[in-house]
Amino acid sequence: MDVTASAHAAALWAGLHLFLLLVLSVLVTRQRRKHRVSLGDGGVPALAQAIRAFGNATEYVPSALIGLAILALVSAPPLFVHVAGVVLFAGRVLHAVSLSRSGEATLPRAIGALATWIAYIAIAAALIFYAVP
Numbered sequence: 602m603d604v605t606a607s608a609h610a611a612a613l614w615a616g617l618h619l620f621l622l623l624v625l626s627v628l629v630t631r632q633r634r635k636h637r638v639s640l641g642d643g644g645v646p647a648l649a650q651a652i653r654a655f656g657n658a659t660e661y662v663p664s665a666l667i668g669l670a671i672l673a674l675v676s677a678p679p680l681f682v683h684v685a686g687v688v689l690f691a692g693r694v695l696h697a698v699s700l701s702r703s704g705e706a707t708l709p710r711a712i713g714a715l716a717t718w719i720a721y722i723a724i725a726a727a728l729i730f731y732a733v734p
Contacts (some may be wrong), residue, residue, distance in 0.1 A: 603645075604673065604674070604676050606679040607648055607672065607673035607677055607679045607682050608673040608674075608728075609671065609678055609679070609688070610669075610673065610679040610682035610683045610686065611666075611669040611670050611673040611682050613686065614666070614669055614682070614683075614685075614686030614687075614689070614690060615666050615669065615670070617686075617690055617726070618662045618665075618689075618690060618693065621658065621662070621690070621693060621694060621697070622655070622659065623664060625651070625655040625658055625697055625701075626655055627653055628651045628655070628701060629648070629651045629652055629655050631651075632645065632647055632651045633646045636648055642660055644669040646704060648702075649704070650664070650700060650701055650702075650704050650730065651701060653700055653704075654696075654697045654701045655697075656699040657696065657697070657700065658693055658696075661693065661717055661721075662689075662693060665685075665689050665720060665721060665724060668685075668721075668724035668725065668728055669682055669686060669724065670683060671728060672685075672724065672727055672728065672731065675731040676725055677731060677734075680691055681723075681727060683725040684723075685720050685723050685724050685727070686720075688716050688719055688723070689716070689717060689720035689721075689724075691713075691716055692714070692715070692716025692717040692719070692720060693713065693717060694710075694713070695709050695710070695712055695713030695716065696709075696710055696713025696714055696716075696717065697713070699713060
């Protein structure tokens, strides 16, 4: 299997996820400036939601990207890396958008969380598969 193709696939998803984290960070900063809150959420629901959307992404994205990078190193098929990457990315975007708009439990938020977990399970299972000689 071609490590380079897998690495390119992992690089794509790492880059897109980094842009997602940047966008979520900018949304927090915009809310902080709008409401003049420098620390915490100041009791502002919109700021609290933006903080949680960013925080939630930072809780899930890094370990999944590490998993994708390791899969590239062990020459997992690029198609697998792309599928896991797109499921993770779609889940994270759906979850972030939903959480940013409402603090309530919504169907898009639940679907985003489920997609994230599916990507986690797939990445974890593939890592274990490739770990066994």
